[in-house]
Amino acid sequence: MKRNLALIIALLLCVSVLAGCSCSGKKSADSANTTASNSTEQTNTIETPATEKVRTTSKVNVRKAPSGDAEVAFQIEKGAELDRLSDMGEWSEVLIDNQKLYVASQYLKPVTGAVSDVNAGKVIVIDPGHQTKDSSEKEPIGPGSSEMKQKDTSGATGVVTGLREYELNLQVSKKLKEELEKRGYKVIMTRTQNEGEISCIERAEVANNANADAYIRIHANGVDNQSANGVMTICQTAKNPYNSNIYSECKRLSVDVLDEVVASTGAKREYVWETDTMTGNNWSKVPVTMVEMGYLSNPREDELMATDDYQWKIATGIANGIDRYFNEKA
Numbered sequence: 125m126k127r128n129l130a131l132i133i134a135l136l137l138c139v140s141v142l143a144g145c146s147c148s149g150k151k152s153a154d155s156a157n158t159t160a161s162n163s164t165e166q167t168n169t170i171e172t173p174a175t176e177k178v179r180t181t182s183k184v185n186v187r188k189a190p191s192g193d194a195e196v197a198f199q200i201e202k203g204a205e206l207d208r209l210s211d212m213g214e215w216s217e218v219l220i221d222n223q224k225l226y227v228a229s230q231y232l233k234p235v236t237g238a239v240s241d242v243n244a245g246k247v248i249v250i251d252p253g254h255q256t257k258d259s260s261e262k263e264p265i266g267p268g269s270s271e272m273k274q275k276d277t278s279g280a281t282g283v284v285t286g287l288r289e290y291e292l293n294l295q296v297s298k299k300l301k302e303e304l305e306k307r308g309y310k311v312i313m314t315r316t317q318n319e320g321e322i323s324c325i326e327r328a329e330v331a332n333n334a335n336a337d338a339y340i341r342i343h344a345n346g347v348d349n350q351s352a353n354g355v356m357t358i359c360q361t362a363k364n365p366y367n368s369n370i371y372s373e374c375k376r377l378s379v380d381v382l383d384e385v386v387a388s389t390g391a392k393r394e395y396v397w398e399t400d401t402m403t404g405n406n407w408s409k410v411p412v413t414m415v416e417m418g419y420l421s422n423p424r425e426d427e428l429m430a431t432d433d434y435q436w437k438i439a440t441g442i443a444n445g446i447d448r449y450f451n452e453k454a
């Protein structure tokens with residue numbers, strides 16, 4: 125018991141140090157009133173709890189009582205798995221180190237057991253396409269190629285909303301990351317902000333270095349014809365000189381993601397475009413697909429894609445496609 129107490133004290137000390145320099149996230153849990161005053165806490169230990177597995181959707185405060193005024197025992201990171209004893213509405217009672225503690229229910233989501241276990245070891249790299257400026261430099265279109273292409277551009281622009289493609293791509297990518305993490309995948313982003321320049325090769329290297337199980341490139345289309353609409357995915361051809369060895373996996377990933385985004389959004393199904401002109405695809409050594417979510421040049425799709433609701437439908441569809449890809453593979 126003494127050892128436990130010492131551990132708890134050590135933990136509390138750590139947490140109070142951490143609390144001083146953390147909280148950089150935008151929705152840092154029930155961050156209000158972290159300066160709780162009373163410390164008349166009591167260690168509530170219990171014997172045989174019936175629990176439900178939940179996962180934190182944000183960095184959250186773990187409190188000693190179900191109230192925003194109660195003392196913060198410590199904070200836990202986003203994505204942590206907890207045992208929930210009961211959902212009391214606004215607050216949930218959780219069991220941590222055999223103690224009953226409390227977390228705001230809005231930051232907890234049930235873990236869907238089987239899926240999360242299957243996906244636990246899988247790494248997905250998401251590449252939110254484009255950047256704020258057009259690069260002045262070029263890079264080889266594939267390993268060993270003398271054909272050069274611009275390192276990156278700022279992409280298309282919403283014909284009605286004026287939304288830039290690099291912004292839209294990042295918005296959807298962040299939702300996709302959240303959705304995939306909820307399903308148990310490990311997610312790595314090639315960029316998390318709009319500022320900065322990264323070339324298509326550098327983006328592919330992120331996926332290669334992570335030995336990703338899937339590399340998902342997020343883009344939106346833009347053409348002169350404003351009536352063009354729908355979803356497309358892109359992979360290399362079977363005769364690609366750089367990575368035709370992974371063609372069949374890329375094709376299957378592209379079909380699965382395309383089908384599921386169409387099912388989730390109700391958008392028109394264009395097709396899987398097979399081309400060897402995409403630097404980011406050519407440099408990938410891991411299964412890759414490029415998703416053209418819709419047309420920024422189409423007034424209706426431009427307006428739809430700018431909404432949170434539609435962005436979630438796209439993200440959910442892509443995640444469903446990724447699930448399907450691995451299920452077929454298994």
Ligand SMILES: [Zn+2]
Pocket residue numbers: 253254279280289343344345
């Ligand atoms: Zn693009």
